[in-house]
Amino acid sequence: MEFIDLKTQQDRIKDDLERRIKKVLDHGNYIMGPEIFELEEKLETFTSTKHCITVSSGTDALLISLMAIGINPGDEVITTPFTWVSTAEVIALLGAIPVFVDIESSTCNIDQSKIESAVTEKTKAIMPVSLYGQPSDMQEINQIARKYGLIVIEDAAQSFGAKYKEDISCNLSDIGCTSFFPSKPLGCYGDGGAIFTNDENIAQICKEIRLHGAESKHWHTRIGVGGRMDTLQAAIVLSKLEGFPSEIERRLTIGDRYNNFFDSQSIERVKQKEDRTSVFAQYTIFSDHREKLTNHLKQKKIPTAVHYKFPINQSPAYINFCRGKTPVSDEVSTRVLSLPMHPYLTEEDQDMIMKSIKDFSAK
Ligand SMILES: Cc1ncc(COP(=O)(O)O)c(C=O)c1O
Numbered sequence: 138m139e140f141i142d143l144k145t146q147q148d149r150i151k152d153d154l155e156r157r158i159k160k161v162l163d164h165g166n167y168i169m170g171p172e173i174f175e176l177e178e179k180l181e182t183f184t185s186t187k188h189c190i191t192v193s194s195g196t197d198a199l200l201i202s203l204m205a206i207g208i209n210p211g212d213e214v215i216t217t218p219f220t221w222v223s224t225a226e227v228i229a230l231l232g233a234i235p236v237f238v239d240i241e242s243s244t245c246n247i248d249q250s251k252i253e254s255a256v257t258e259k260t261k262a263i264m265p266v267s268l269y270g271q272p273s274d275m276q277e278i279n280q281i282a283r284k285y286g287l288i289v290i291e292d293a294a295q296s297f298g299a300k301y302k303e304d305i306s307c308n309l310s311d312i313g314c315t316s317f318f319p320s321k322p323l324g325c326y327g328d329g330g331a332i333f334t335n336d337e338n339i340a341q342i343c344k345e346i347r348l349h350g351a352e353s354k355h356w357h358t359r360i361g362v363g364g365r366m367d368t369l370q371a372a373i374v375l376s377k378l379e380g381f382p383s384e385i386e387r388r389l390t391i392g393d394r395y396n397n398f399f400d401s402q403s404i405e406r407v408k409q410k411e412d413r414t415s416v417f418a419q420y421t422i423f424s425d426h427r428e429k430l431t432n433h434l435k436q437k438k439i440p441t442a443v444h445y446k447f448p449i450n451q452s453p454a455y456i457n458f459c460r461g462k463t464p465v466s467d468e469v470s471t472r473v474l475s476l477p478m479h480p481y482l483t484e485e486d487q488d489m490i491m492k493s494i495k496d497f498s499a500k
Pocket residue numbers: 194195196197220221223224266292294295315316317318328329330
């Protein structure tokens with residue numbers, strides 16, 4: 138059993154994948170080839186956003202976005218400590234200060250009720266993370282941002298395809314950033330990512346930063362990065378995009394099955410709120426005996442993972458950014474355990490996983 142099974146997916150799309158890769162090899166436009174623009178257009182349609190800018194990774198999507206809105210040294214960006222390091226890393230890289238606000242214990246997303254008291258005159262942006270595939274309370278977060286004139290950047294690296302009220306993740310705030318890292322819900326076979334916005338000015342600046350700050354060829358009007366996505370990776374995402382809506386359906390079905398079972402057994406899990414969906418980049422439960430449960434599942438050849446063992450504000454490189462305490466984040470980091478989750482997880486495997494966890498809990 139795989140934690141995330143990319144092979145079954147690849148077998149299903151092999152012909153289309155090979156056709157698209159061959160096409161790139163034939164035309165030879167490896168950088169900013171036609172597949173880049175085709176993908177950007179299709180992703181704009183998928184998310185109903187006006188602008189999609191593909192980039193070299195999810196991390197670079199966040200970095201370029203922060204650069205585009207003019208984050209400077211000493212500025213503060215409010216975010217969650219319970220995330221992959223990239224979220225805080227890009228803030229610190231620009232000399233800005235990640236201000237960590239604690240999370241909700243049920244969703245593991247940033248607790249919007251704690252954001253306003255973290256706003257200072259230095260605050261420039263809020264960067265909520267749609268953790269495990271589920272958006273945060275974006276409406277409330279956008280309201281706080283409007284009140285204080287802040288920009289909201291959704292770190293949607295894990296939530297591409299998730300719904301929040303009537304909208305799709307990446308189109309829930311000023312800017313949305315996603316990742317096409319292979320294990321993400323929509324992944325490529327290397328590094329890749331995308332920025333989404335409805336703001337033409339921000340889109341134009343992101344495009345220029347992606348290309349070393351060039352307004353036109355060899356004319357560099359701003360400091361930029363080498364942040365382009367490869368044409369080959371775009372071709373791979375294009376191939377996967379066709380089956381993506383049905384893969385999301387499968388993820389929802391498996392997530393529901395897991396949810397119903399764990400609820401019936403009173404096994405604690407990450408909860409989803411009613412006005413949104415999760416695409417379950419991770420399916421995560423809580424356990425007070427994580428190590429023992431991990432070993433029990435390992436004996437049954439069930440792989441697991443921990444997202445995340447340490448909140449970012451406990452990491453040595455980020456400890457100086459700590460202001461207040463984030464006890465919820467500290468606590469859940471000792472209890473979270475992610476289970477196998479991918480669209481091709483069979484019912485038989487799901488049953489085996491659920492039964493094994495039930496047996497452990499009954500001990
Ligand atoms: C929440 C979050 N933010 C940012 C990233 C960075 O994406 P990438 O690995 O494509 O740079 C990831 C990917 O692991 C992530 O999970």
